[in-house]
Amino acid sequence: xxxxxxxxxxxxxxxxxxxxxxxxxxxxxxxxxxxxxxxxxxxxxxxxxxxxxxxxxxxxxxxxxxxxxxxxxxxxxxxxxxxxxxxxxxxxxxxxxxxxxxxxxxxxxxxxxxxxxxxxxxxxxxxxxxxxxxxxxxxxxxxxxxxxxxxxxxxxxxxxxxxxxxxxxxxxxxxxxxxxxxxxxxxxxxxxxxxxxxxxxxxxxxxxxxxxxxxxxxxxxxxxxxxxxxxxxxxxxxxxxxxxxxxxxxxxxxxxxxxxxxxxxxxxxxxxxxxxxxxxxxxxxxxxxxxxxxxxxxxxxxxxxxxxxxx
Amino acid sequence: xxxxxxxxxxxxxxxxxxxxxxxxxxxxxxxxxxxxxxxxxxxxxxxxxxxxxxxxxxxxxxxxxxxxxxxxxxxxxxxxxxxxxxxxxxxxxxxxxxxxxxxxxxxxxxxxxxxxxxxxxxxxxxxxxxxxxxxxxxxxxxxxxxxxxxxxxxxxxxxxxxxxxxxxxxxxxxxxxxxxxxxxxxxxxxxxxxxxxxxxxxxxxxxxxxxxxxxxxxxxxxxxxxxxxxxxxxxxxxxxxxxxxxxxxxxxxxxxxxxxxxx
Numbered sequence: 001x002x003x004x005x006x007x008x009x010x011x012x013x014x015x016x017x018x019x020x021x022x023x024x025x026x027x028x029x030x031x032x033x034x035x036x037x038x039x040x041x042x043x044x045x046x047x048x049x050x051x052x053x054x055x056x057x058x059x060x061x062x063x064x065x066x067x068x069x070x071x072x073x074x075x076x077x078x079x080x081x082x083x084x085x086x087x088x089x090x091x092x093x094x095x096x097x098x099x100x101x102x103x104x105x106x107x108x109x110x111x112x113x114x115x116x117x118x119x120x121x122x123x124x125x126x127x128x129x130x131x132x133x134x135x136x137x138x139x140x141x142x143x144x145x146x147x148x149x150x151x152x153x154x155x156x157x158x159x160x161x162x163x164x165x166x167x168x169x170x171x172x173x174x175x176x177x178x179x180x181x182x183x184x185x186x187x188x189x190x191x192x193x194x195x196x197x198x199x200x201x202x203x204x205x206x207x208x209x210x211x212x213x214x215x216x217x218x219x220x221x222x223x224x225x226x227x228x229x230x231x232x233x234x235x236x237x238x239x240x241x242x243x244x245x246x247x248x249x250x251x252x253x254x255x256x257x258x259x260x261x262x263x264x265x266x267x268x269x270x271x272x273x274x275x276x277x278x279x280x281x282x283x284x285x286x287x288x289x290x291x292x293x294x295x296x297x298x299x300x301x302x303x304x305x306x307x308x309x310x311x
Numbered sequence: 312x313x314x315x316x317x318x319x320x321x322x323x324x325x326x327x328x329x330x331x332x333x334x335x336x337x338x339x340x341x342x343x344x345x346x347x348x349x350x351x352x353x354x355x356x357x358x359x360x361x362x363x364x365x366x367x368x369x370x371x372x373x374x375x376x377x378x379x380x381x382x383x384x385x386x387x388x389x390x391x392x393x394x395x396x397x398x399x400x401x402x403x404x405x406x407x408x409x410x411x412x413x414x415x416x417x418x419x420x421x422x423x424x425x426x427x428x429x430x431x432x433x434x435x436x437x438x439x440x441x442x443x444x445x446x447x448x449x450x451x452x453x454x455x456x457x458x459x460x461x462x463x464x465x466x467x468x469x470x471x472x473x474x475x476x477x478x479x480x481x482x483x484x485x486x487x488x489x490x491x492x493x494x495x496x497x498x499x500x501x502x503x504x505x506x507x508x509x510x511x512x513x514x515x516x517x518x519x520x521x522x523x524x525x526x527x528x529x530x531x532x533x534x535x536x537x538x539x540x541x542x543x544x545x546x547x548x549x550x551x552x553x554x555x556x557x558x559x560x561x562x563x564x565x566x567x568x569x570x571x572x573x574x
Contacts, residue, residue, distance in 0.1 A: 029394065031476070032390075032391045032392075032395045033391075035388075035390045035394065036387070036388065038383070039391070039407065039447070040406070041384070042443070042558050046425070047409065047421075050422050054417070054420060054424055054513040057424050107320075112313065122318060123321065125555065126324075129325060130324045131546060132502075132505070133547060134504075134521065134543050134544065134547060135507075136507060136521050136525060136528075136540075136543075137328070137524075137541075137543055139522065140536060140537075142327055144334065144342050145327055147342070149341070154342060167543055182324070242416035246508070260414070260416050263420065264416060264420075264511070273423075277420065284413075284417070
């Protein structure tokens with residue numbers, strides 16, 4: 001232990017520290033702050049300021065691919081006044097909801113298997129490796145499998161099992177959600193595994209010894225104790241899938257205009273940045289509402305007991 | 312039952328990847344079974360395309376730039392987090408994570424507005440900044456849990472013995488945390504190679520590998536896209552496996568050393 005460092009805190013006079021205005025700052029804490037300053041600088045300049053600017057810009061007026069400072073709610077009014085915005089939001093929310101529900105449900109048994117049935121991490125690592133196989137590559141893979149001239153259709157045609165390509169396979173809600181689920185699965189698996197790791201097998205065995213059935217253990221022990229990671233698995237997947245603008249564009253049908261795509265188009269082709277910024281913040285607000293709703297539902301169903309189990 | 316489910320799950324994860332890999336070697340352009348024969352023509356077409364070579368070079372430049380930046384900033388963050396406590400620590404940790412709590416779309420459009428207002432033209436430099444914003448949180452997250460166990464008193468001992476802070480870092484801290492940093496840096500390379508949600512917005516006229524694949528996909532269906540996808544897949548997976556090995560080998564060695572000292 002470094003005696004010098006610990007015995008030499010910059011002591012302030014007693015009155016101040018009693019009033020709680022200052023805490024004693026020792027060298028270790030100070031060097032921590034110093035080390036934190038370069039990354040903090042980067043985050044403030046390239047993350048915090050741009051995020052605030054995006055909010056500010058949502059109150060400005062548009063010129064083609066640039067903006068003029070103003071203080072108008074016109075962009076929000078325009079977004080909320082157009083029925084297309086609600087349609088896009090509805091599609092985005094559906095994509096997000098189904099992707100999050102399906103990925104979480106499908107990954108849960110696998111997470112259970114990894115944590116309680118096998119001692120090796122091989123399954124988890126294999127799944128994570130597939131997560132790093134590019135997002136775009138997987139979108140492309142599904143397109144070549146499901147497409148009109150894709151693997152399934154052309155093979156079925158070749159075998160004479162169908163005489164028309166199955167058109168619901170691709171450019172539909174089905175293909176978008178299937179692809180998004182495929183992309184998100186490893187991620188939900190990782191979050192659920194880390195949640196289950198906190199629940200010792202002893203608890204499950206104790207519950208079983210006391211006569212609880214499998215379903216009771218699931219509802220009364222596992223879900224309440226793992227609710228935090230279930231919520232984060234659901235929310236992360238929901239937000240990523242609902243704001244996605246590439247999968248719907250490449251695999252969705254004509255009605256696959258999601259809010260993310262509408263926003264992206266404001267920046268890429270239409271050139272109305274303030275409107276895009278306003279829509280982006282509206283979408284963020286909707287995400288927060290969904291989060292609040294999810295927590296509310298879990299609390300009401302007594303599945304989110306707060307901290308007491310962990311203490 | 313649950314074991315079978317797990318196998319089906321893994322099959323679902325890997326089948327699409329296996330299928331495009333298979334068809335990237337197909338001798339005909341059709342995506343249909345039965346398979347007509349093997350050929351490397353799509354790879355030959357890919358590697359002889361100058362667009363592909365340009366995109367690959369750009370991706371490599373961006374990955375190198377953003378990884379260096381991420382590693383520098385991320386190491387500062389990790390060292391700072393080891394010294395922080397309580398509320399300050401959790402606020403700083405949250406700030407480090409915040410960029411990936413938002414979808415790439417938000418980061419992309421926020422950066423476009425920012426760059427345009429400060430008058431920085433979009434180029435590979437702005438792409439590097441965008442990628443760093445995305446890879447930095449992953450870097451810090453993957454390094455953080457492993458560095459929780461680092462004992463700061465080693466460094467303090469070096470300081471007591473007269474080492475300057477820099478020397479103490481170079482001779483004591485870095486050899487211990489180095490492999491963790493290296494593993495996380497390789498991870499950053501892989502993330503940068505794949506990134507396109509932010510890149511779409513912050514790039515000027517330069518294309519990267521994922522952007523090239525994206526524009527090929529918009530234009531037409533050609534097995535060359537299969538070849539490009541498989542190429543990208545192999546690159547990323549190789550990088551990830553190397554990162555994993557670097558990190559696990561290091562842990563094995565530590566465990567072994569610990570076991571030996573315990574005996």
